[in-house]
Amino acid sequence: MRVTxxxxxxxxxxxxxQILVQVQYCLENxxxxxxxxxxxxxxxxxxxxxxxxxxxxxxxxKGVLIxxxxxxxxxxxxxxxxxxxxxxxTIESLxxxxxxxxPAHEEGFRLERVEGRSREQRYSTRAYSLDRPEGKRYA
Amino acid sequence: xxxAPTPAKVNLAEEFDRSGVGPVLQQLDDELIGxxxxxxxxxxxxxxxxxxxxxxxxxLIAEAPTLHMSFTGNPGTGKTTVASRMSExxxxxxxxxxxxxxxxxxxxxxxxxxxxxxxxxxxILKKAMGGVLFIDEAYYLYKAENERDYGQESIEILLxxxxxxxxxxxVILAGYADKMEKFFQSNPxxxxxxxxxxDFPDYQDGELLAIAEGMLTKLHYKLSPAxxxxxxxxxxxxxxxxxxxxxxxxxxxxxxxxxRQANRCFAAKDEIDLEALVTIEAEDxxxxxxxxxxx
Numbered sequence: 001m002r003v004t005x006x007x008x009x010x011x012x013x014x015x016x017x018q019i020l021v022q023v024q025y026c027l028e029n030x031x032x033x034x035x036x037x038x039x040x041x042x043x044x045x046x047x048x049x050x051x052x053x054x055x056x057x058x059x060x061x062k063g064v065l066i067x068x069x070x071x072x073x074x075x076x077x078x079x080x081x082x083x084x085x086x087x088x089x090t091i092e093s094l095x096x097x098x099x100x101x102x103p104a105h106e107e108g109f110r111l112e113r114v115e116g117r118s119r120e121q122r123y124s125t126r127a128y129s130l131d132r133p134e135g136k137r138y139a
Numbered sequence: 140x141x142x143a144p145t146p147a148k149v150n151l152a153e154e155f156d157r158s159g160v161g162p163v164l165q166q167l168d169d170e171l172i173g174x175x176x177x178x179x180x181x182x183x184x185x186x187x188x189x190x191x192x193x194x195x196x197x198x199l200i201a202e203a204p205t206l207h208m209s210f211t212g213n214p215g216t217g218k219t220t221v222a223s224r225m226s227e228x229x230x231x232x233x234x235x236x237x238x239x240x241x242x243x244x245x246x247x248x249x250x251x252x253x254x255x256x257x258x259x260x261x262x263i264l265k266k267a268m269g270g271v272l273f274i275d276e277a278y279y280l281y282k283a284e285n286e287r288d289y290g291q292e293s294i295e296i297l298l299x300x301x302x303x304x305x306x307x308x309x310v311i312l313a314g315y316a317d318k319m320e321k322f323f324q325s326n327p328x329x330x331x332x333x334x335x336x337x338d339f340p341d342y343q344d345g346e347l348l349a350i351a352e353g354m355l356t357k358l359h360y361k362l363s364p365a366x367x368x369x370x371x372x373x374x375x376x377x378x379x380x381x382x383x384x385x386x387x388x389x390x391x392x393x394x395x396x397x398x399r400q401a402n403r404c405f406a407a408k409d410e411i412d413l414e415a416l417v418t419i420e421a422e423d424x425x426x427x428x429x430x431x432x433x434x
Contacts, residue, residue, distance in 0.1 A: 059266070
């Protein structure tokens with residue numbers, strides 16, 4: 001199952017040329033571009049590992065793409081997302097975030113049903129990949 | 140070969156006008172005094188760009204040339220000034236995408252402990268992408284007497300990026316001629332990757348005078364005729380003294396002349412008009428120790 005989140009989630013994955021253009025737009029707006037990766041695809045997992053520091057004061061998107069290719073070399077079997085932080089007063093939050101790398105095979109989620117008090121039915125989703133320990137989920 | 144129809148002939152003059160290169164070269168001629176070899180080389184680069192564009196129209200291969208440069212010359216011959224101008228020129232010529240200048244020295248590239256150098260150098264290179272990386276006094280990167288110096292690591296990363304990211308950034312190395320020569324001898328990789336070795340000649344006395352007037356005009360000052368004469372006498376005398384640094388010596392001399400002019404205006408304690416405020420008189424220059432020592 002293809003996990004989607006963030007901007008452009010309705011589109012096929014962006015190519016490197018398309019990522020380059022998006023990053024250049026971010027840099028021209030003075031946003032700090034940041035790379036993060038994780039192997040836990042659950043949508044509620046907001047704590048992704050940072051790939052280095054956010055990239056401040058770059059002028060050209062090529063610098064970000066170099067970092068991205070290095071990150072892919074090491075974490076090519078995980079999810080990598082690119083986000084841009086706008087530090088303008090009163091905004092001070094992410095302006096854009098999209099997935100730039102995903103595992104070759106995504107196993108998807110299973111629905112878990114839990115019986116609560118008074119036979120109340122509760123549901124939760126759990127990624128199949130989480131059955132394996134961290135680092136071996138998409139090997 | 141492309142599928143676009145190939146024109147039979149292309150008007151080079153028309154192409155030149157459209158490229159916007161003309162004003163850039165003109166501005167260079169107007170604002171920089173002397174430096175004939177430098178201007179010549181920039182003109183050649185511009186010509187190559189133009190011809191490449193025309194070649195592309197005919198479907199011929201037009202690969203981006205290697206533009207890494209080394210600027211050598213004595214102190215104060217305008218290496219840094221030209222480098223900052225160069226990024227702008229290359230941007231207008233379309234060789235670099237953003238046209239910003241990242242100016243660094245050894246301290247910015249080389250770390251202080253093992254494993255510190257590579258991230259530092261890469262960080263700088265990332266910032267320089269799409270622009271010009273200017274490494275001032277590049278020979279300090281390599282220290283022959285210490286083979287475990289971290290500079291070597293930085294050099295290796297630089298060489299790799301200079302080769303692989305040729306169309307992403309232009310590296311300019313600058314330094315004094317003799318030391319740069321030694322640097323290139325001990326790092327042959329650099330010499331072969333740097334396509335343009337540009338030597339900055341020392342300025343003539345007349346050129347220095349013109350530079351001085353240009354500096355003063357920019358600061359809203361002017362020389363009285365007598366002061367101009369004094370400065371013309373000052374320049375060859377200063378050249379004869381040790382630590383002469385071309386335009387930089389002239390700038391320092393002018394800074395001191397401005398101090399004396401301010402002091403003179405202040406000492407007069409009279410009402411002062413605009414003319415007196417902007418004019419540097421001969422006495423402001425003739426008080427220099429250069430004149431004192433020759434007497």
